[in-house]
Amino acid sequence: MIPGSFDYHRPRTLEEAVSLLASLGEESRVVAGGHSLIPMMKLRMALPEHLVDLQDVAELKGIRIDGSQITIGAMTTQAEMIASAELARLCPILRETALQIADPQIRSLGTVGGNVANGDPGNDLPGLMQALDARYLLRGPGGERELPARAFYEGPFTTALDPGEVLAAVRIAAPAAGHGWAYEKQKRKIGDYATAAAAVLLELEGGTCRKASIALTNVGDTPLLAEAAGRALVGTAVDAAAVKAAAEAAKAIAAPAEDGRGPRAFRVHLTDVMVTRAVEKARSRAS
Amino acid sequence: MTVQTPVSLEERKDKLQGLGCSRKRVEDARFTQGKGHYVDDIKLPGMLFGDFVRSPIGHGRIKSINKEAALAVPGVKAVLTADDLRPLGLHWMPTLAGDVQAVLADEKVLFQNQEVAFVVAEDRYAAADAVELVEVDYEELPPLVDPHRSMDPDAPILREDIKDKTEGAHGPRRHPNHIFTWEVGDKAATEQALAAAAVVVEEQITYQRVHPCPLETCGCVASMDKINGKLTIWGTFQAPHAVRTVASLITNIPEHNIRIISPDIGGGFGNKVGVYPGYICSAVASIVLGVPVKWIEDRMENLSTTAFARDYHMTGRIAATPEGRITGLWCHVLADHGAFDACADPTKFPAGFFNICTGSYDVPVAYVSVDGVYTNKAPGGVAYRCSFRVTEASYFIERMIDVLARKLDRDPAEIRMINFIRKEQFPYQSALGWEYDSGDYHTALAKALKSVDYDGLRARQKASREAFKRGETRKLMGVGVAFFTEIVGAGPVKNCDILGLGMFDSCEIRIHPTGSAIARLGTISQGQGHATTFAQILASEIGIPAADITLEEGDTDTAPYGLGTYGSRSTPVAGAATAMAGRKIRAKAQMIAAYLLEVHEGDLEWEVDRFQVKGNPERFKTMKELAFAAYNQAIPGLEPGLEAVSYYDPPNMTYPFGAYLCVVQIDVDTGVTEIERFYALDDCGTRINPMIIEGQVHGGLTEALAIAMGQEISYDADGNVHGGSLMDFFLPTAVETPAWETDWTETPSPHHPIGAKGVGESPNVGGVSAFSNAVNDAFAHLGLTHTQMPHDHWRVWQTAQRLGVTG
């Protein structure tokens, strides 16, 4: 449980960070809150030669709201996201989800950027970002680009992030006022990743669902956007039959691994239960 | 003339903070301020660090080991392998169970993470880097994971070192992977009772492999002083004197030249009883290199290599009358001991005190047999917060009683009441050979049932089942009743020893001239609060305030010889020694008082903190005065000084008991079990410090919750260990832990000097059954008799699914 040796760098600006990464080459990694990377280094599953610590890069911190556009700096901690009253008002599912990440100690160091850039299918925010159709602002040696979260995750711990690129911020268009939301997660205990979890956002108009998106956490190699499940709700009154259809559709794409959280069949079944409960809760919150 | 305000008897008593006082723990001032001093806090000049190269596979032959690259890492001083230990005869070591264990793998590896080489370096980082660079070439062999397959004719032979030995430490071996068969009771009479019975129930009950998982892992610092030839080892030892004797026997270093020190210990729960390769390797490295060597396990090493617990696969049969009176009990256990038999049990008891499995019931005939077998798993089999195999036994009988109740369609509390040993039967001779000292089971269970409104709970359960049927709820309510009898305080030297060391214990007291004292014991606290409670025993015995008594344990150069702390033995054995030593002090003080007061000894009586003349209580000498006189006044016929030692060999074990009730709500769709209520009534005999008892009960119940609801160290078919980190091994946090309700009755032990029985382990022993019975009870109306632990989400869901109640 002791990491291999590495050099430590602490840039003060994003530009400096990006040029450090470019000059240090492939064996360099950025470290944010360290709560995914350092455990992996202790297990020697990650052996970076250079760590570029982003904690002094002020421009990566903070939450900015511009009308319905939300921008969360990558180095904003999960705890800061939870504490933001404005986020809780505009997009309450962020807070509901973040409160189910790990435990308070971890959330006070773990960052939003680290959570979404990590690429671990167990992380909760990537699934949520699928449902929210968030966009990631990436900064590399060649400049800035924006990528939809839905195109970011390629496999376990592999993402569309190019070598030398830093994730600078997460951008979210706030869902319409009166929307319903829920993040339902089952875990074995505090500090555990999901056995199965589901994020649901929906909008009702005169009792009929006009928009819905559903995404799943930790039941596949990547976070899963359950498109068919969302479609199953649109145009319905989100009645029992529609909920069932959505849950079935979500279940159909779940492909969890068997691990200490249970065999595959259980986690597939639980996907159904989490989606059912999240949809019902979201509907009850929508106006 | 000065007028003294008379001090009342009550005030004098209160000042002592003796028996029955919820005195605050004196240890906590340092623990709560981070000022504890644990083995990893020890830093000695020139100290080096050791780290292990471990086997990545479960079973294989070592073809070669190449140390060169590791030795080239800057700061690396040595890399030891079995070949380096062989000339010293230390490549194997004796286990506590009469087997031998490889210190460093000798030609073969037998479990994943087994110790293969020991790297010694200037710091932990260099050692860890070098560990990665030791190249070991393995030839993989088929792993043997399922204990039920161990004795198959075609099973791979694990222990080639003893494959031809037909006689083991505990009798004949039938197969190279067989360790022992242990039989107790009357086989023929039991089989006859089963054949003749109107009712017979049978069940397969597995108690899964778990791990004590103390917060502090195992470790040591070994320091050989080449000038005076003295080897000092600081370590996480639950039995420092036993470690000293064993170390002397295996190294040939004379015992006076070995000093073992247990500093503060962050929990043991049985994990720190055994002798581990890390201790031997550190000692050898220090002897060879002439500087201190530290070895500290990390969490994964702790969970996957040092002493697991349980792994008992039990088959039970109960014979009974149609009214539910038990007429016989039969049990067979297949015990998975892993790759070496390193169980920590008294020598004559290879399955510990498993023959306490008749529990709290008046069972006329019984028979138990236990087969110990080898598998490609880590060795161990320690008593995880219980006396030797008592939790297994208690779990077995408490599940079996419920199975019987189910079969007869009777209430589980009622079946217990019908079969309890009655109060007037004590001392009670059990069918499997124990003499229960005292008990009043009916009163305890009746009090428990009343406290929780048991009838009300059953009525609520009935209503909730009907609501479930109507589709109004997806939750099933379960009520778990468990009653346990422990057997603790090992033990009488006539039948209890470990490696030939008798299991007495000791206390040595010195009273200082100004009336304060120091007491030293052969035990060692790992969080139990000995410094607090043993001072209370003494305070009541000798009339010196507990606050004026220093208590020391754990240094073999200063403490009297004793067998350490595990199996709830400290209060029953060392606590008895403490009271007895106190009585010797008092006897001498009485002689001094008689001289000073110019009366005959027989004319004096003891009252709280003084001797007073019978019928004339104004004439008295306090213990404080007597202490001063003992040192400073010439008293004809008496040596100066006031000291005493007691080595206490208990005449019998003690038998704490209790009644636990647990109410659960199970969500059949998610498998999530919510603990709605948990009530624990404990009878540990005389209560020394009620607050500490409550703390012990809270801690033990939390461990019981962990075991019943989630803990498991499992192995896959390839011999890979799972559950070896705290991500997977369930250690509950405050969030998962319910509120505990505690209660008590008090039935003193008739043979213990102060009537105390020990309590530290009761909640683990009784708790596991209560949780498990509650989960089983939730499904009982659907026909379930038994479902295996741990009752984690997926297993509970599978049970619900099997019974057809999932959506």
Ligand SMILES: Cc1cc2nc3c(=O)[nH]c(=O)nc-3n(C[C@H](O)[C@H](O)[C@H](O)COP(=O)(O)OP(=O)(O)OC[C@H]3O[C@@H](n4cnc5c(N)ncnc54)[C@H](O)[C@@H]3O)c2cc1C
């Ligand atoms: C016990 C425990 C339980 C946990 N439980 C949960 C849980 O239930 N749910 C959950 O979602 N998470 C959980 N986590 C993970 C936690 O949320 C981490 O904080 C998070 O995954 C990573 O964020 P970080 O800031 O700590 O990133 P780090 O660990 O510093 O980095 C993680 C990875 O992302 C990269 N990275 C970080 N920031 C950037 C950036 N700005 N640009 C590009 N790459 C970047 C790093 O190079 C690294 O590869 C748990 C962690 C622990 C230790």
